[in-house]
Amino acid sequence: NAGVTQTPKFQVLKTGQSMTLQCAQDMNHEYMSWYRQDPGMGLRLIHYSVGAGITDQGEVPNGYNVSRSTTEDFPLRLLSAAPSQTSVYFCASRLLMGDTEAFFGQGTRLTVV
Amino acid sequence: GENVEQHPSTLSVQEGDSAVIKCTYSDSASNYFPWYKQELGKRPQLIIDIRSNVGEKKDQRIAVTLNKTAKHFSLHITETQPEDSAVYFCAASKGGGADGLTFGKGTHLIIQP
Numbered sequence: 510n511a512g513v514t515q516t517p518k519f520q521v522l523k524t525g526q527s528m529t530l531q532c533a534q535d536m537n538h539e540y541m542s543w544y545r546q547d548p549g550m551g552l553r554l555i556h557y558s559v560g561a562g563i564t565d566q567g568e569v570p571n572g573y574n575v576s577r578s579t580t581e582d583f584p585l586r587l588l589s590a591a592p593s594q595t596s597v598y599f600c601a602s603r604l605l606m607g608d609t610e611a612f613f614g615q616g617t618r619l620t621v622v
Numbered sequence: 623g624e625n626v627e628q629h630p631s632t633l634s635v636q637e638g639d640s641a642v643i644k645c646t647y648s649d650s651a652s653n654y655f656p657w658y659k660q661e662l663g664k665r666p667q668l669i670i671d672i673r674s675n676v677g678e679k680k681d682q683r684i685a686v687t688l689n690k691t692a693k694h695f696s697l698h699i700t701e702t703q704p705e706d707s708a709v710y711f712c713a714a715s716k717g718g719g720a721d722g723l724t725f726g727k728g729t730h731l732i733i734q735p
Contacts, residue, residue, distance in 0.1 A: 542722055549631070551711060551727040552666070559720050567722060568623075599665065610656070611723060613665040 511535055515600050515614030522590040522621045530585040530617050532600030538612075539605035541583040545569065545596040546616075552599065558583055559605055590621045624649040626714050628726025636734050641702055643729045645712035646694040654717040655688060655695045660709045660728075669710075670697070673717070699731075707733045 513534045522528055534541065542557035554567030558577040572594060574586040583602075587594060600614040625648040635641045647655075653674035658666035672679045672686045672695065679686050683702075688695040699706055709730050713723040 540720075544725075549727060551628075552723075552725040554722050554724075557720070557722050565720065607717065610668045610671070613667070615665050 513600055513602055513612050513614040515598075515617055517617060518615065520617060520619050522587070522619065524590060524592060524621060526590050528587050528590065530587075530598055530600075530619075532583045532585065532614055533581050534583075534600075534602040534612070535581065536602065536612065537580060538602035539580070541577065541600065541602045542567070542611075543573070543575065543583070543585045544599045544601060546599060547596050555585065555598075587619075590619075592621045595619060595621045624652055624714055624724040626712060626724050626726040628712050628729060630729060631727065632730045632732070634732040634734055635702055637702055637704060639702055641699045641706070641731055643697045643710055643712070643731070644694060645696070645714075645726050646692075647714040647724075648693070649714070649716070650690075650693065651716050652714040654715050655686070656713050656723070657684075657686060657697050658711045658713065658725075660711065662708075666711060702731075702733050704733050704735065707731060 516531045539560045543555040544552040553569050556575040558564045564575050598617045601611045603609045603611040628645045656671035659669045660666040672688050683700050685698045709728045711728050712726040715721050715723045
């Protein structure tokens with residue numbers, strides 16, 4: 510039981526490049542989400558999904574796309590990277606109903622130059 | 623949407639003393655309040671949570687109190703130890719469903735030897 514697995518752990522991009530951050534969970538959680546963490550800003554929700562085929566925007570969705578084709582996977586796509594997207598990204602998952610713990614991946618440190 | 627304020631942003635205490643971190647929230651419909659601990663370079667991990675039908679919850683040296691009328695909740699750590707040094711995040715949600723966690727900006731707790 511691996512929990513929530515994110516790849517890559519580190520990434521450097523040039524402005525304008527695109528890339529996909531991968532997130533997979535093996536706990537059969539319906540709810541998956543992506544957060545970005547910036548110094549002094551806490552964790553801010555980018556996009557979330559309540560099940561396969563269903564996604565929605567969070568607090569800071571601009572510049573990011575997501576899709577959810579399976580229960581297990583929830584990739585985050587940066588369409589055209591900008592320096593403002595330099596951040597640490599965390600994927601998290603939990604059961605959909607009830608007050609349940611959110612489990613986080615190990616994070617991806619992204620630098621856009 | 624929900625807004626969570628967290629104070630202080632940095633807290634330095636002597637080893638063995640107590641530490642208190644406070645959070646306020648804005649949405650009276652929120653009913654689930656978890657606390658996460660994030661060690662340097664690691665993922666956030668749940669340390670304790672409280673639901674709105676409970677005023678206080680304790681787990682060994684950590685406790686959380688909730689005042690729904692005032693819309694604030696606090697984390698109390700007693701007999702602090704060096705391994706308590708970390709960033710702590712409070713969060714609030716309406717509990718389950720499509721509602722995600724709204725995080726405070728975090729408190730950097732420093733335990734002085």
